Amino acid sequence: MRQDINDDDDDDDDDDDDGVDGDGWGAAGVEHQLGDVVETDALFAILKRPLPITFRVNRTQPGVEAVDADLQGFQGDLTYLDWCDAWQLNVGNVADIKQRTKPGSALHEWRQWLAARGKAKLIERQEVVSMLPVSLLQLEGHHRVLDMCAAPGSKTSQAADMMLARGAKVSKTTDGAAPGCVVANELDARRARILIGRLRPFAQSPALNIQVVNHKAQTIPASLACFEGQKNEKGFDRIICDVPCSGDGTLRKNPGLWAHWVPHYGLSLHSTQLQIALRGIALLRVGGRMAYSTCSLNPLENEAVVAALLRQAPVKLVDCSSVLGSLQVLEGLSSWDVIDDTGMVFSSHADAIRRSRPKRCVHRFRKSHFPPSDSARAAELRKCIRVLPHLNNTGGFFVALFERTSDPWPASKSTEHAKKKSLDKQRVVRELYNNRKDVTL
Numbered sequence: 001m002r003q004d005i006n007d008d009d010d011d012d013d014d015d016d017d018d019g020v021d022g023d024g025w026g027a028a029g030v031e032h033q034l035g036d037v038v039e040t041d042a043l044f045a046i047l048k049r050p051l052p053i054t055f056r057v058n059r060t061q062p063g064v065e066a067v068d069a070d071l072q073g074f075q076g077d078l079t080y081l082d083w084c085d086a087w088q089l090n091v092g093n094v095a096d097i098k099q100r101t102k103p104g105s106a107l108h109e110w111r112q113w114l115a116a117r118g119k120a121k122l123i124e125r126q127e128v129v130s131m132l133p134v135s136l137l138q139l140e141g142h143h144r145v146l147d148m149c150a151a152p153g154s155k156t157s158q159a160a161d162m163m164l165a166r167g168a169k170v171s172k173t174t175d176g177a178a179p180g181c182v183v184a185n186e187l188d189a190r191r192a193r194i195l196i197g198r199l200r201p202f203a204q205s206p207a208l209n210i211q212v213v214n215h216k217a218q219t220i221p222a223s224l225a226c227f228e229g230q231k232n233e234k235g236f237d238r239i240i241c242d243v244p245c246s247g248d249g250t251l252r253k254n255p256g257l258w259a260h261w262v263p264h265y266g267l268s269l270h271s272t273q274l275q276i277a278l279r280g281i282a283l284l285r286v287g288g289r290m291a292y293s294t295c296s297l298n299p300l301e302n303e304a305v306v307a308a309l310l311r312q313a314p315v316k317l318v319d320c321s322s323v324l325g326s327l328q329v330l331e332g333l334s335s336w337d338v339i340d341d342t343g344m345v346f347s348s349h350a351d352a353i354r355r356s357r358p359k360r361c362v363h364r365f366r367k368s369h370f371p372p373s374d375s376a377r378a379a380e381l382r383k384c385i386r387v388l389p390h391l392n393n394t395g396g397f398f399v400a401l402f403e404r405t406s407d408p409w410p411a412s413k414s415t416e417h418a419k420k421k422s423l424d425k426q427r428v429v430r431e432l433y434n435n436r437k438d439v440t441l
């Protein structure tokens, strides 16, 4: 199981081993989770090719003008990506460049340029799809931002850079604008240390408060969401909820995944992902926004989690089409099958409970694994964003943008039932008390 799959700062281990023809669940599993309207030939063809190099310019570093000038003058297959203010170099990957370019050639010089600017923190290598959540959140300098599962820190540093470029301040400005801050959480202590290293360049710039914390994302304390000067509104303005996932969208970077993919990943990760996302909404202020994302294409880790959130939490989905620029995307799925590791397909929770074997394992299936039966809610899921690798020559990715709509949470059926039972009990006790003369003990 890949908990940390979109560590997108190390492309060096990419190679041309396609692995795509591997048998077992890989190809069948991927096909199973794509929905109907997908050009599978184009998709499988691109999965055999290495990822292009993508990077963004750290807008707040001194010397950035020279980087911009170099990029403008570059003669070659370099594309500017408007929707995330980043660049894509279409020459394969670093491993390719290492092998294919000779010293003195244009590509060799380009490779040295990338390495030197990366070391000076003027540019940041980041897989392009991984830039989506922060781009959609449209951060401002004054925002209070939480990154719930932050290591190794690609999205946190993208967020910090964007906030600094948009006027983040550590203290209240003379015009009364609030100071922004970023709280980056990571459960794994070793990875939290990597995160700290990644964020160190921002610590040298005293313009933004950055805090790294080490909690289970499901139980991040509410005290972290209380800010000085924030009156009736508790909570973060923006949340990056980039959950641990099966990582099957990263097949181009990790072809080895083909051999290991099993449906069980989605079935088991779903609950953790949902709990993390529910905690995120609890820490979000009313009107605040949260981007839920995975580098998986599995609807159980994606749309199924989104559908459960829409049902259980005070949120709505935000339509992001206007900020996607030239990025080609597919809408979210509104129906999908649930399969088990033996390949059995189940159409509903009741069906899974009835037919799944062995019987002692039926608890693996949850109602929230299955598509919503309510057609309006299912249609709402189309606002989610799926990026498939062949659409923009990228990895696979999923993101949904939520907005918190109210403070109280919708009462679930079980809470209402428990409340009613408790009221009934109180009534019986009151009646017994009022008529106590009639009661024989």
Ligand SMILES: C[S@@+](CC[C@H](N)C(=O)[O-])C[C@H]1O[C@@H](n2cnc3c(N)ncnc32)[C@H](O)[C@@H]1O
Pocket (backbone or CB within 6 Å): 003, 004, 005, 006, 007, 008, 130, 148, 149, 150, 151, 152, 153, 154, 155, 156, 185, 186, 187, 188, 191, 215, 216, 217, 218, 242, 243, 244, 245
């Ligand atoms: C998909 S990676 C995050 C990548 C990161 N957002 C980035 O862009 O660099 C998921 C991270 O969540 C961490 N993680 C796993 N379970 C967690 C939990 N319950 N609470 C917090 N973090 C968790 C993993 O250690 C891993 O670093």
